[in-house]
Amino acid sequence: MPQRHLQQAAADAARLTTPSGLGLDSAGVRQRMVQRLRLDGLRDERVLAALAQVPRHEFVDTALATQAYEDTSLPIGHGQTISKPSVVGRMIELMLAAPGAQQRGHLGKTLEIGTGCGYQAAVLAQLARQVVSIERLRPLHDKARVNLAAIKALHIRLLYGDGMLGHAPAAPYDSIIAAAGGDDLPAAWLAQLAPGGRLVAPMTAPSGRGQVLVVVDHLVEAGVSQFIRSLQESVLFVPLKSGVL
Template identity: 60%
Template sequence: MRSVAGQAAAPAAGVGLDSARVRQALVQRLRQQGLRHESVLAALAQVERHRFVDSALVAQAYEDTALPIGWGQTISKPSVVGRMLELLCAGRALPLGRVLEIGTGCGYQAALLARLCREVYSIERIRGLHERARDHLRPLRIANLHLILGDGCGGYPSGAPYAGIIAAAGGAELPAAWLEQLEVGGRLVAPAEVRPGEQRLVVVERTARGWQRHEFESVHFVPLQSGVV
């Protein structure tokens, strides 16, 4: 095959899961489902999700499905990840400032956050997952991402205050530490149990007068737990 200039065209970059076309197809599906934030869509198009799942599951990496990552945890559906990032970023100048992620998991969302924020702290309570995320992320050499092994229920005071906090687990109450560690103008996005058996995405914004809370669609996340294991 030759280009219009008469010279041999370069081969397409990637023909399998490494191909940008695979990620663009996922982004297009998410756009059709209603995801509209262009910076979030661009991040989803750039970060290779298959590098964050077990080798036996890579064929499903670009389906809109949650996948097991070990220790009873999952990597969330791309549509849910995209929606939470959209809620975090909507109506705000990017990149955001310092952001805290509660629950690193396999590291996929942390890699996305690093493209949307100036600095990301990501805390994980399960040592095995923390180490696996570190292995996944090390080749990417993301300079503005810091991984922490610790109990996310208390947030991470050393990095506070935060322009944003995003959590990958939910309980009946949002920990007071998360709210206190938001800067004025900061935003928390997390699943929370709004009624027995009903979990929704919740957004809390800190204002000079206090906190404003908004509830969004139903979700299903693993329960928030304390302690390092």
């Protein structure tokens, strides 16, 4: 009997540390990623905790799983990528810094443009009341649905459609985040941003070369709406496109 207990303990240890020979379901692996992100300048502990909760390796192809906790973007098929953890964290950190989000203590109702494989939606769901996420590529929409179901993600509504149009039926949104960048922000996104809300998206840099993160705050003073933009650091995202495939 003691030998049997030892064998069971060894089997449990192996299961916890080396699933499929990779050891990627260990919380320690994600914590090491979070520690690196913290050292690199990501400061919001709520964002770091959310990144620590979501198993990024579940959202990438098996052949790339060993790279899942490196700070790198990875291909997910159909010409798209899963964003770097540092970029996901930075964009969410910017949204949480909005005055409205600071008052609420969370992102509120959040619109995500470009579901991709579902990873960012899963992180957002840790910090939002509800996430509405739109994907224009049917195969990725289907993949995200499977991925998010596998990790039992909650408070996420997935839509197949043209992200450039946003999703007016569920508007307004307290927070809007985009995973693709164009020459300017679609008017539909601004129209669906709630007063006091914040939008964070990549956009072509004013120089016309490369992309930068753009933060837009929807302010209302004396009954007059204003959209205040600020430019942040350089980024690299896939191009924003209209229509569905």
